Amino acid sequence: MPDFGFLSLLLWPAFLLLTSAYLLRPKPSTFPTANTYPRDFLNRKAYREVQENSRNLIITSLAKFKSPFTIAIPHGRKILLPASLADWVKSNRNLDHRQLVREDFFANVPGFEAQTLLHSADDVVLNVIKTKLGQNDSTMGPMSESLAVGLREIWGEGCEWHTISWYKDTMELIARAASSVFVGPEKAGDREWLDLVQDYVMAYFSGVSELHRYPKWSRWIVHWFLPNAIACRKYVSRARTMMREVLEKRRQEVEKAELEGADPPRYNDALIWVQASSGGRAEPGDVQLSLAMAALFTTSEAFRQVLIDVARYPGLVDELRNEVSKQISEHGISIAATSNMVLLDSVMKESQRLSSSTVVLERAALADTPLPDGRVIPRGSHIMVDSTGLWDSSIYPSPDQYDGHRFLRKRNAGDKSSQFVQSGPNFYVFGGGRHICPGRFFANNELKLALAHILLKYDIRLVEGCDPKPISNGFYTMVDPTVQLQVRRREGGDILHV
Numbered sequence: 293m294p295d296f297g298f299l300s301l302l303l304w305p306a307f308l309l310l311t312s313a314y315l316l317r318p319k320p321s322t323f324p325t326a327n328t329y330p331r332d333f334l335n336r337k338a339y340r341e342v343q344e345n346s347r348n349l350i351i352t353s354l355a356k357f358k359s360p361f362t363i364a365i366p367h368g369r370k371i372l373l374p375a376s377l378a379d380w381v382k383s384n385r386n387l388d389h390r391q392l393v394r395e396d397f398f399a400n401v402p403g404f405e406a407q408t409l410l411h412s413a414d415d416v417v418l419n420v421i422k423t424k425l426g427q428n429d430s431t432m433g434p435m436s437e438s439l440a441v442g443l444r445e446i447w448g449e450g451c452e453w454h455t456i457s458w459y460k461d462t463m464e465l466i467a468r469a470a471s472s473v474f475v476g477p478e479k480a481g482d483r484e485w486l487d488l489v490q491d492y493v494m495a496y497f498s499g500v501s502e503l504h505r506y507p508k509w510s511r512w513i514v515h516w517f518l519p520n521a522i523a524c525r526k527y528v529s530r531a532r533t534m535m536r537e538v539l540e541k542r543r544q545e546v547e548k549a550e551l552e553g554a555d556p557p558r559y560n561d562a563l564i565w566v567q568a569s570s571g572g573r574a575e576p577g578d579v580q581l582s583l584a585m586a587a588l589f590t591t592s593e594a595f596r597q598v599l600i601d602v603a604r605y606p607g608l609v610d611e612l613r614n615e616v617s618k619q620i621s622e623h624g625i626s627i628a629a630t631s632n633m634v635l636l637d638s639v640m641k642e643s644q645r646l647s648s649s650t651v652v653l654e655r656a657a658l659a660d661t662p663l664p665d666g667r668v669i670p671r672g673s674h675i676m677v678d679s680t681g682l683w684d685s686s687i688y689p690s691p692d693q694y695d696g697h698r699f700l701r702k703r704n705a706g707d708k709s710s711q712f713v714q715s716g717p718n719f720y721v722f723g724g725g726r727h728i729c730p731g732r733f734f735a736n737n738e739l740k741l742a743l744a745h746i747l748l749k750y751d752i753r754l755v756e757g758c759d760p761k762p763i764s765n766g767f768y769t770m771v772d773p774t775v776q777l778q779v780r781r782r783e784g785g786d787i788l789h790v
C-alpha cells in the first residue's frame with residue numbers, strides 16, 4: 293500500500309508553489325508583444341533583440357502595429373508609445389517618472405540611499421538643484437578653477453602627445469568640477485572624497501543591474517549578499533562621517549569668528565544650501581551621494597561623446613576656439629559667456645542626438661489610464677515613448693552624419709527647441725513636462741566650461757585606427773569605453789586666468 297500520508301506531505305508544497313506561480317503569472321497585455329518569436333521558449337532571442345538591437349526592433353514594430361505595443365525585457369515588460377503621444381505623456385498626472393525610478397532603481401534598498409533621497413516626497417535635493425544649481429554665476433568661478441587644476445594634474449602640461457586614461461580621467465574631471473559646487477572647498481580636491489563619490493556611483497549602477505537579474509520576490513533578501521550593494525552601504529557610512537566632520541568644522545569656524553567679533557565665513561555650495569533648506573534635517577552624506585548619482589555618470593558620458601566628436605571632426609576646432617575665446621574675453625567666466633557659446637551648444641546637442649537612448653519619457657502608471665484611443669494602460673505598468681526620430685531623415689536630414697552646425701542653423705532659423713538645454717518635439721533627451729531634468733542647466737555650464745578649457749589649452753586626437761562605436765545596452769547607449777584619446781598642451785588658455 294502506498295503511504296498517502298508521506299505523499300501528501302510532498303504534494304501540498306508542490307500544489308501551493310504551482311498555484312502561487314499561476315496566480316502571480318504576468319497578466320496578458322492589452323498590447324501586442326513586439327519581441328516574440330516561434331520556439332523562443334526561454335525568451336533568449338527576445339531579450340537579445342532588445343539588448344543589441346532596440347532601435348531596429350522599435351522602428352519595425354511601430355511600422356507593423358501602428359500603435360502602442362509591449363516589449364518583453366528580462367525583468368518585466370514595457371509598453372512603448374509612439375512619439376506622437378509624447379505631449380500626452382508629458383502632461384498626464386497619472387504617469388509618474390519618480391515612481392518608475394523608485395521601482396527600477398530600487399529606492400529603499402539599504403546602501404541605495406542616494407536614490408531614496410533624490411526621489412523622496414519632500415523634494416529637498418530636487419529643490420536645491422532647481423533653485424541653486426541652474427543659472428548661478430557664483431558657481432562658475434569655482435568650477436573653472438577646479439577644471440584648471442584637474443587638467444594640470446590629470447592631462448598634464450607636456451607638449452608631447454600622450455594617451456589619457458579614457459574612462460577614469462574623463463569621469464574624474466567632471467567629478468572635480470561638480471564637487472567644487474556640490475561639496476565645497478574642503479573636499480572638492482580631496483582624493484578620498486573624489487574616489488568615494490565616483491566609486492559609489494559605479495557600485496550603485498552595477499548593483500542595480502545585478503539586482504535586476506534576480507526575481508522580484510527574492511530581492512529583499514538578495515541585496516544583503518551582492519558585493520556592489522555591500523560596497524554601497526560602506527560608502528554611505530563613510531560619506532556620512534566625512535560630511536558631518538566638514539559641517540562640524542564649519543560650525544566651529546563660525547563660532548570662532550563670532551567670538552572674535554569677525555565676519556563669519558560664508559559658504560556657497562550644495563552642502564550648505566541643502567542644510568539650510570531642510571532645516572538641518574537632510575543627512576549631508578546622503579545628499580552628496582544623491583547629487584553624484586544624478587550628475588556624474590550622465591554628464592561624463594555626454595562629455596566623452598563630445599570629446600570623441602571634436603577629435604573626429606577637427607575642422608570644427610578653430611571656429612570653436614574663436615567662439616569660446618571671444619565669449620570669455622567679453623563676459624569673463626560667467627553664465628553670459630556659456631550662454632553665448634552657440635556653436636559649442638550645437639556641437640554638444642548633435643553629439644547628444646547621435647548617442648541618445650532609443651526611448652524617452654519613461655513613466656509608471658499610478659492608475660488605470662485610458663489612452664486617447666480608449667485602450668487602457670493598466671495601473672502599475674511601465675511606459676516609455678519612442679525616440680528613434682532622432683535618426684529619422686525626414687526630421688534630421690542625413691541623420692547618421694555628424695553635423696556640428698545642425699542645431700545652430702535651426703536656432704538661427706528661429707527654432708525654439710534647438711538649444712542644448714531645451715526639450716521639444718522629437719528631442720526629449722532631457723525628458724519633458726514636470727519631471728524634465730532639473731540638472732540640465734548645470735550640466736550645460738559644466739560641459740561648456742570643461743570644453744572651453746580643453747579647446748583653449750589642448751590639442752586632442754584619436755589614436756590612429758581608433759574608431760569609437762557607441763555600445764547598445766538595451767534601450768540605452770553607452771559611449772565606447774575602449775577609446776584611445778591623445779592630448780598635448782598647446783600655447784594659450786591665458787584668457788581663463790587659471
Ligand code: HEM
Nearest residue numbers: 586587590591594653654721722723724727728729731735
Ligand atoms: C548630460 C547630462 C544629463 C542628462 C542627459 C540627464 C537626463 C535626464 C533625464 C532623461 C531625466 C528624466 C526626465 C523625464 O523623463 O522627464 C532626468 C531627470 C533628472 N535629472 Fe538629469 N540628466 C543629466 C544631468 C543631470 C545633473 C547634472 C543633475 C543634478 C545636478 C541631474 C538631476 C536630475 C534629477 C534630480 C532628475 C529627476 C527629476 C524628477 O524626478 O522630477 N541630471 N535627467
